[in-house]
């Protein structure tokens with residue numbers, strides 16, 4: 451048995467002709483950087499999200515960094531981020547010259563706890579970056595309310611949540627900025643790196659366009675300290691095809707998640723929570739294992755079942771942030787989860803048969819946990 455976390459080849463094979471033709475089309479056009487495929491993709495994304503502006507960039511990390519810089523976030527500012535997320539969310543705050551302030555998360559949704567956000571606000575706070583972790587939307591009602599009360603920017607980290615909705619509205623369309631990653635394994639993933647920023651802010655939009663292109667509004671005239679951070683035409687051509695299937699492929703993930711959830715009833719494992727007013731898009735299917743999580747991972751590996759720990763160290767305890775002065779005990783929920791979470795294989799084409807084999811293996815290990 452060999453069940454990987456994701457298998458990107460299935461969708462490629464199914465739509466091979468379309469993908470191959472798209473790539474050949476770009477090669478024949480001779481336009482590889484920006485160009486018509488990128489513009490067409492940006493317009494299609496704007497339509498999908500009902501937003502005014504979409505700008506492709508080189509990665510999800512760059513999307514977050516450029517979004518923050520376009521809002522003037524920098525030295526002396528504090529930005530509230532969840533502690534329990536991929537490092538990029540806080541890394542870009544440092545890169546922008548500001549200080550990340552970690553808040554704890556809700557133990558069910560794995561997303562920012564609004565009450566803890568309130569506790570972390572100081573006169574220096576400039577923005578909040580909610581992360582829609584694993585594909586479950588953060589509580590955008592509460593977060594937008596807090597942001598309004600305190601006049602803070604909101605930059606949504608939607609890297610793991612393309613197509614997810616909160617109260618019927620797409621994540622990425624609530625805050626000042628919505629930032630996306632097109633890393634190949636993402637729900638909307640390219641065949642290389644890529645990212646995108648969504649915004650309705652006209653002024654910031656102009657800045658974003660310049661920042662991603664060496665800080666120039668006009669070729670060879672540079673007014674901002676910029677980057678080389680552009681979405682390339684091949685990725686855009688591939689992403690245009692995949693965008694047309696995003697909702698269908700998310701529904702396939704949701705069907706896999708339902709089978710897992712039904713199978714996990716009456717076990718020692720906690721299945722992912724899905725709040726009533728959200729559409730979770732299950733970028734990850736992450737369970738909580740009450741004890742012996744690492745042993746379970748090994749047990750599954752021996753059977754040929756992949757699993758991953760996203761994330762083994764909460765960001766406030768990462769070595770790179772030791773100078774910020776956080777210590778164990780500061781954010782108890784994030785710290786508890788780093789020892790309990792285990793992500794199981796999930797992708798649109800994961801077969802019922804394989805889900806059942808994974809469930810069977812999980813049930814077999816239960817007696818070890820109960821001892």
Ligand SMILES: Cc1ncc(COP(=O)(O)O)c(C=O)c1O
Pocket residue numbers: 509510511512535536538539581607609610630631632633643644645
């Ligand atoms: C929550 C989160 N934020 C940001 C990123 C960064 O995206 P990228 O890898 O495209 O730079 C990722 C991607 O892995 C992510 O999972």
